[in-house]
Amino acid sequence: MNSSNLIGKPLLEVDTPSLLLDAEAMQANLNLMARYFQGRPAKLRPHFKSHKCSRLARLQMQAGAVGITCAKLGEAEALADAGIRDILIANQIVGPIKIARLVALARRAAPMVAVDSAENIRMLSEAAAAAGVTIRILVEVNIGMNRCGVEPGTPALELARLIHSLPGLKFEGLQGYEGHIVDLRDEAERTVKVRAAMKPLVETRRLIESIGLPVHIVSGGGTGTYTITGDLPGIDEVQAGSYACMDWWYSDIRAEFRQAQSILATVISRPTANEAVIDVGRKGVGAEFGPPRVKNLPGARVDKFGSEEHTTVTLPDGQTLPVGGRVEIIPSHGCTTSNLYREYIVHKNGVVTDVWPIDGSGKMQ
Amino acid sequence: MNSSNLIGKPLLEVDTPSLLLDAEAMQANLNLMARYFQGRPAKLRPHFKSHKCSRLARLQMQAGAVGITCAKLGEAEALADAGIRDILIANQIVGPIKIARLVALARRAAPMVAVDSAENIRMLSEAAAAAGVTIRILVEVNIGMNRCGVEPGTPALELARLIHSLPGLKFEGLQGYEGHIVDLRDEAERTVKVRAAMKPLVETRRLIESIGLPVHIVSGGGTGTYTITGDLPGIDEVQAGSYACMDWWYSDIRAEFRQAQSILATVISRPTANEAVIDVGRKGVGAEFGPPRVKNLPGARVDKFGSEEHTTVTLPDGQTLPVGGRVEIIPSHGCTTSNLYREYIVHKNGVVTDVWPIDGSGKMQ
Numbered sequence: 026m027n028s029s030n031l032i033g034k035p036l037l038e039v040d041t042p043s044l045l046l047d048a049e050a051m052q053a054n055l056n057l058m059a060r061y062f063q064g065r066p067a068k069l070r071p072h073f074k075s076h077k078c079s080r081l082a083r084l085q086m087q088a089g090a091v092g093i094t095c096a097k098l099g100e101a102e103a104l105a106d107a108g109i110r111d112i113l114i115a116n117q118i119v120g121p122i123k124i125a126r127l128v129a130l131a132r133r134a135a136p137m138v139a140v141d142s143a144e145n146i147r148m149l150s151e152a153a154a155a156a157g158v159t160i161r162i163l164v165e166v167n168i169g170m171n172r173c174g175v176e177p178g179t180p181a182l183e184l185a186r187l188i189h190s191l192p193g194l195k196f197e198g199l200q201g202y203e204g205h206i207v208d209l210r211d212e213a214e215r216t217v218k219v220r221a222a223m224k225p226l227v228e229t230r231r232l233i234e235s236i237g238l239p240v241h242i243v244s245g246g247g248t249g250t251y252t253i254t255g256d257l258p259g260i261d262e263v264q265a266g267s268y269a270c271m272d273w274w275y276s277d278i279r280a281e282f283r284q285a286q287s288i289l290a291t292v293i294s295r296p297t298a299n300e301a302v303i304d305v306g307r308k309g310v311g312a313e314f315g316p317p318r319v320k321n322l323p324g325a326r327v328d329k330f331g332s333e334e335h336t337t338v339t340l341p342d343g344q345t346l347p348v349g350g351r352v353e354i355i356p357s358h359g360c361t362t363s364n365l366y367r368e369y370i371v372h373k374n375g376v377v378t379d380v381w382p383i384d385g386s387g388k389m390q
Numbered sequence: 391m392n393s394s395n396l397i398g399k400p401l402l403e404v405d406t407p408s409l410l411l412d413a414e415a416m417q418a419n420l421n422l423m424a425r426y427f428q429g430r431p432a433k434l435r436p437h438f439k440s441h442k443c444s445r446l447a448r449l450q451m452q453a454g455a456v457g458i459t460c461a462k463l464g465e466a467e468a469l470a471d472a473g474i475r476d477i478l479i480a481n482q483i484v485g486p487i488k489i490a491r492l493v494a495l496a497r498r499a500a501p502m503v504a505v506d507s508a509e510n511i512r513m514l515s516e517a518a519a520a521a522g523v524t525i526r527i528l529v530e531v532n533i534g535m536n537r538c539g540v541e542p543g544t545p546a547l548e549l550a551r552l553i554h555s556l557p558g559l560k561f562e563g564l565q566g567y568e569g570h571i572v573d574l575r576d577e578a579e580r581t582v583k584v585r586a587a588m589k590p591l592v593e594t595r596r597l598i599e600s601i602g603l604p605v606h607i608v609s610g611g612g613t614g615t616y617t618i619t620g621d622l623p624g625i626d627e628v629q630a631g632s633y634a635c636m637d638w639w640y641s642d643i644r645a646e647f648r649q650a651q652s653i654l655a656t657v658i659s660r661p662t663a664n665e666a667v668i669d670v671g672r673k674g675v676g677a678e679f680g681p682p683r684v685k686n687l688p689g690a691r692v693d694k695f696g697s698e699e700h701t702t703v704t705l706p707d708g709q710t711l712p713v714g715g716r717v718e719i720i721p722s723h724g725c726t727t728s729n730l731y732r733e734y735i736v737h738k739n740g741v742v743t744d745v746w747p748i749d750g751s752g753k754m755q
Contacts, residue, residue: 174659
């Protein structure tokens with residue numbers, strides 16, 4: 026059945042595996058996060074990488090987000106196609122093919138990109154100036170994750186100066202992502218470590234401001250740290266993404282958000298009295314933080330996980346689940362799960378209310 | 391750039407990350423496997439799940455494959471769309487939605503499915519008989535993987551009898567997959583264990599034949615075991631898939647096949663003197679068996695892997711790799727890598743010769 030024909034049908038008529046989105050739970054998450062940022066100095070710029078769905082991104086904008094964050098240029102193009110203009114690509118856009126696409130995007134939206142090298146800055150400037158557009162730039166600062174980014178202090182200041190001196194670019198500020206500690210299980214430990222990690226980022230802001238260069242945006246944070254990073258003086262924007270749909274890895278430390286997404290699966294085999302094999306595996310479940318958990322079936326758990334298209338659910342004694350029965354599971358990682366699907370089956374009270382394309386799925390380029 | 395415009399262009403003009411397929415290496419793999427099965431009792435029915443590309447599946451048919459194996463009904467539909475008729479869906483097709491699709495597929499192709507429960511067999515029979523089609527059936531036997539399948543011997547015999555007794559179904563034979571030992575690193579250990587695992591499958595064949603029920607197909611095997619399972623009397627078909635494109639997990643134990651697929655990436659950051667961050671991570675690399683390896687760059691290795699869109703390559707002393715430079719990496723698992731892309735960039739001597747849709751990508755249903 027064509028998915029759009031599903032609207033108004035019960036979930037029982039949805040083929041499996043499908044990625045379900047509970048509309049009420051998702052909206053409650055959006056509202057809760059919006060309330061947190063209401064009246065605060067820091068603003069929310071939700072990360073698209075978590076759900077990759079522009080329909081959902083537009084709801085986030087309606088709930089007060091100042092713009093959208095994304096990881097890839099292809100995601101930014103999908104957002105622009107959906108009418109969203111203020112887009113942070115929180116990564117380096119490198120090489121002539123990508124930069125030509127970025128310049129084209131700047132004609133129909135207001136993209137902002139991260140940089141961490143002088144070569145990249147010079148190439149961006151040349152292309153933007155030649156095309157007569159302005160690209161907004163954040164200098165990425167390494168605050169302990171040791172992935173991309175220059176060191177805080179003088180190295181960041183020098184790049185800021187370079188950006189400011191070149192045509193076609195606008196220095197907007199800094200980005201520093203505490204990804205190495207964003208999901209620490211212990212809240213007290215997370216709070217202490219995140220504050221310490223963000224300190225050199227804010228100090229770098231002050232250093233740059235001290236030479237008379239305005240810093241408009243300092244961006245960082247995630248779902249695990251929105252109340253920590255989002256509460257720090259000197260932080261302007263938080264890039265939280267997972268809060269909208271959630272996963273069990275974040276649910277364990279962020280119980281204030283509801284579990285809005287799940288994977289609907291069908292039992293295809295009952296190999297033993299207490300095992301039910303369902304029709305989804307690694308190709309449909311983001312599992313970097315552990316195997317999926319079973320929803321609405323107390324005592325059931327996933328002990329065997331690893332096949333591409335199968336997951337074995339271990340049932341508690343006395344639980345029946347026939348071949349053909351339905352099970353919902355919650356992935357440990359929502360961001361890598363949504364990327365495996367092409368659409369969200371949006372539902373309310375067990376009935377499909379809409380089907381939203383996951384238009385950022387596979388947009389790695 | 392539209393991908394089809396890439397034909398005739400050098401790889402330097404291909405955007406990243408992209409999934410590359412070396413046409414010569416792939417064809418050499420197809421030829422080598424075809425030669426192995428030439429004149430043997432066992433035949434090759436390559437598994438589509440590894441590359442999910444019907445253009446490649448058609449080349450496998452041209453190289454002598456008796457049909458194609460796939461994991462999902464959606465993959466089978468993609469194969470039928472590409473003109474392939476003899477398709478084994480090596481899984482249980484369960485529930486009214488799926489069975490209706492299977493019956494529809496049986497009108498335009500000759501699908502064969504695995505079963506392991508009486509309920510499923512009865513539903514398949516009812517639907518097929520009502521529609522006036524015949525579905526070909528293999529009984530799946532558990533030979534130690536402990537996923538799906540009934541036990542060897544009488545339980546399998548009983549299902550075979552049931553299939554034979556019902557309208558709309560044709561009992562074709564048995565399937566047993568030695569997935570738990572298919573990739574054992576030690577060849578001698580693999581050989582001994584695989585022979586032991588396949589023994590009860592072949593004995594079940596003889597048991598069923600002993601009551602006068604013909605067994606046309608006993609199917610099993612993979613790239614790690616094609617010379618073991620494919621050499622056993624009583625085995626008719628081998629389901630190897632990875633051999634066509636390969637990955638490093640299989641390359642380590644199957645050096646006779648060439649590494650035909652790689653991921654082309656761009657260096658976006660040089661955070662330290664010996665580190666280069668490239669623009670692909672978990673969302674573009676199947677990594678269940680370990681982080682990717684670096685191709686054509688001796689001494690370079692991946693120590694840090696885990697980000698969704700980044701991989702950090704550690705460079706040997708003295709190696710230069712500028713921001714904007716290109717790197718190719720080899721995933722540990724090809725089957726979950728191809729599923730993350732939408733097309734193969736087919737190349738020969740550094741020039742793009744074709745772009746093949748990965749038409750099975752995301753076809754989980």
